[in-house]
Amino acid sequence: xxxxxxxxxxxxxxxxxxxxxxxxxxxxxxxxxxxxxxxxxxxxxxxxxxxxxxxxxxxxxxxxxxxxxxxxxxxxxxxxxxxxxxxxxxxxxxxxxxxxxxxxxxxxxxxxxxxxxxxxxxxxxxxxxxxxxxxxxxxxxxxxxxxxxxxxxxxxxxxxxxxxxxxxxxxxxxxxxxxxxxxxxxxxxxxxxxxxxxxxxxxxxxxxxxxxxxxxxxxxxxxxxxxxxxxxxxxxxxxxxxxxxxxxxxxxxxxxxxxxxxxxxxxxxxxxxxxxxxxxxxxxxxxxxxxxxxxxxxxxxxxxxxxxxxxxxxxxx
Amino acid sequence: xxxxxxxxxxxxxxxxxxxxxxxxxxxxxxxxxxxxxxxxxxxxxxxxxxxxxxxxxxxxxxxxxxxxxxxxxxxxxxxxxxxxxxxxxxxxxxxxxxxxxxxxxxxxxxxxxxxxxxxxxxxxxxxxxxxxxxxxxxxxxxxxxxxxxxxxxxxxxxxxxxxxxxxxxxxxxxxxxxxxxxxxxxxxxxxxxxxxxxxxxxxxxxxxxxxxxxxxxxxxxxxxxxxxxxxxxxxxxxxxxxxxxxxxxxxxxxxxxxxxxxxxxxxxxxxxxxxxxxx
Numbered sequence: 001x002x003x004x005x006x007x008x009x010x011x012x013x014x015x016x017x018x019x020x021x022x023x024x025x026x027x028x029x030x031x032x033x034x035x036x037x038x039x040x041x042x043x044x045x046x047x048x049x050x051x052x053x054x055x056x057x058x059x060x061x062x063x064x065x066x067x068x069x070x071x072x073x074x075x076x077x078x079x080x081x082x083x084x085x086x087x088x089x090x091x092x093x094x095x096x097x098x099x100x101x102x103x104x105x106x107x108x109x110x111x112x113x114x115x116x117x118x119x120x121x122x123x124x125x126x127x128x129x130x131x132x133x134x135x136x137x138x139x140x141x142x143x144x145x146x147x148x149x150x151x152x153x154x155x156x157x158x159x160x161x162x163x164x165x166x167x168x169x170x171x172x173x174x175x176x177x178x179x180x181x182x183x184x185x186x187x188x189x190x191x192x193x194x195x196x197x198x199x200x201x202x203x204x205x206x207x208x209x210x211x212x213x214x215x216x217x218x219x220x221x222x223x224x225x226x227x228x229x230x231x232x233x234x235x236x237x238x239x240x241x242x243x244x245x246x247x248x249x250x251x252x253x254x255x256x257x258x259x260x261x262x263x264x265x266x267x268x269x270x271x272x273x274x275x276x277x278x279x280x281x282x283x284x285x286x287x288x289x290x291x292x293x294x295x296x297x298x299x300x301x302x303x304x305x306x307x308x309x310x311x312x313x314x315x316x317x
Numbered sequence: 318x319x320x321x322x323x324x325x326x327x328x329x330x331x332x333x334x335x336x337x338x339x340x341x342x343x344x345x346x347x348x349x350x351x352x353x354x355x356x357x358x359x360x361x362x363x364x365x366x367x368x369x370x371x372x373x374x375x376x377x378x379x380x381x382x383x384x385x386x387x388x389x390x391x392x393x394x395x396x397x398x399x400x401x402x403x404x405x406x407x408x409x410x411x412x413x414x415x416x417x418x419x420x421x422x423x424x425x426x427x428x429x430x431x432x433x434x435x436x437x438x439x440x441x442x443x444x445x446x447x448x449x450x451x452x453x454x455x456x457x458x459x460x461x462x463x464x465x466x467x468x469x470x471x472x473x474x475x476x477x478x479x480x481x482x483x484x485x486x487x488x489x490x491x492x493x494x495x496x497x498x499x500x501x502x503x504x505x506x507x508x509x510x511x512x513x514x515x516x517x518x519x520x521x522x523x524x525x526x527x528x529x530x531x532x533x534x535x536x537x538x539x540x541x542x543x544x545x546x547x548x549x550x551x552x553x554x555x556x557x558x559x560x561x562x563x564x565x566x567x568x569x570x571x572x573x574x575x576x577x578x579x580x581x582x583x584x585x586x587x588x589x590x591x592x593x594x595x596x
Binding site for chain 2: 016042043045047048050052053054055056057058059060061062063064065066068083084087088092093094095096097098099100101103132133135156157183
């Protein structure tokens with residue numbers, strides 16, 4: 001992600017970053033280290049504690065020809081900015097007949113665990129996937145963390161880019177940056193298999209990949225699809241996969257009701273050929289309760305590799 | 318008009334719920350405004366916005382929305398963009414006395430001050446938010462106290478006096494253009510009609526009376542300007558009457574034309590969701 005920021009700020013003078021904690025090393029991990037020193041505090045703007053005004057300001061700056069990136073180090077605090085995101089940015093193009101659109105990127109970080117409790121832990125991607133006019137991006141792989149951020153900022157539409165701190169420890173060697181058109185991107189198959197389809201996004205996809213590795217040893221071949229772009233959600237690949245395997249598990253780090261897992265299963269149910277499914281689809285989501293604080297409760301609360309394997313085994317029975 | 322007289326087409330003006338006059342003041346086509354109010358495809362927003370979502374960015378009018386205070390931070394951001402672009406342009410946020418009761422206005426004032434964003438906040442304090450008189454909503458009637466609290470230069474003027482309004486706007490806009498940061502202009506005025514229609518609304522308005530309405534009608538800003546121009550000897554009655562007749566004709570023609578225009582095609586239901594819509 002740091003590479004993406006350096007690429008964008010170095011190449012495009014209209015890119016600037018605004019949000020809380022940008023001059024401090026501990027807010028956003030290593031993903032923005034020293035950007036203010038390299039590109040200047042006028043382009044890396046650390047702000048008052050004003051999520052709503054800062055996000056609205058970025059929307060306005062985008063309408064005036066800039067390419068702002070707003071940073072919300074905890075998604076929970078971004079809820080103060082719902083008007084700017086949902087009422088203004090998402091609807092602008094539609095309301096003005098496509099004559100203008102705020103090409104703003106809003107980076108929201110999911111930050112869970114560590115006994116931080118109910119208000120520092122939320123994964124609310126499904127809320128924003130419900131809103132027409134927003135693009136919602138959730139990278140899983142190291143390459144996507146860089147390349148989808150660049151694609152989000154290059155896009156003319158408002159984009160909510162959601163990254164998960166639990167993915168920050170993964171490493172990869174990356175080829176040089178290739179600029180991609182966000183509107184052309186969608187879910188991506190990360191593993192090919194024939195017995196069961198596991199669908200995830202963000203950290204949930206990592207769980208799927210690790211579970212698939214273990215299941216391989218017991219002879220279960222898993223198709224893993226990473227959703228990547230939750231809005232607009234194109235389930236074509238997922239439907240093909242479910243049709244092929246006849247067994248579908250959707251893993252999501254959000255809540256079940258009205259969530260992404262339910263949406264994926266609904267789209268599959270609407271389009272899969274009658275009789276293609278060998279088992280009823282299954283979703284693995286959070287218990288329908290706010291995040292707990294005590295570590296022992298956190299361990300029970302979040303999906304794990306073991307809980308993914310358990311669901312797959314039931315599907316294979 | 319008084320504020321717009323000090324603006325240029327490259328400035329960034331944002332309106333609010335009641336912005337027909339704001340968009341016209343920047344030079345918008347009257348026909349296209351009427352067409353938009355009628356949701357016709359020839360409208361300022363191609364018939365997708367209606368009365369409450371007006372757009373004429375080529376003339377410097379970036380947009381208006383009915384969410385109270387929704388555009389206030391947008392104007393700050395467009396002003397910040399002007400500062401980063403070094404263009405010398407300013408942002409303008411039109412808002413009402415009700416909007417200053419929204420939290421984001423206070424965030425925006427503070428943010429604009431701290432970033433030295435060249436933005437002018439114009440509060441049209443017409444004493445009413447929907448049906449509620451300001452005295453039932455705030456401990457003081459003057460909203461400029463929030464400018465003072467945020468160390469922003471401000472002017473409070475008679476909003477029905479076009480000339481003093483323009484002079485105050487000129488001073489604050491000049492400050493914004495020359496790097497002094499934001500300004501705050503409070504224009505004290507009155508809403509003649511109801512919250513949503515053409516009736517005078519005296520029966521549903523709280524703290525609103527026929528006597529008060531009559532007193533404010535006597536302070537009609539257009540009539541006062543008219544009188545001022547005549548008594549200064551710049552125009553005579555006949556010239557102004559001719560001008561009024563010509564304007565009335567223009568209004569009638571624009572409305573008649575807009576009435577005949579077409580509604581948007583059915584494809585517009587989904588074709589503008591994204592900039593290059595794929596939905």
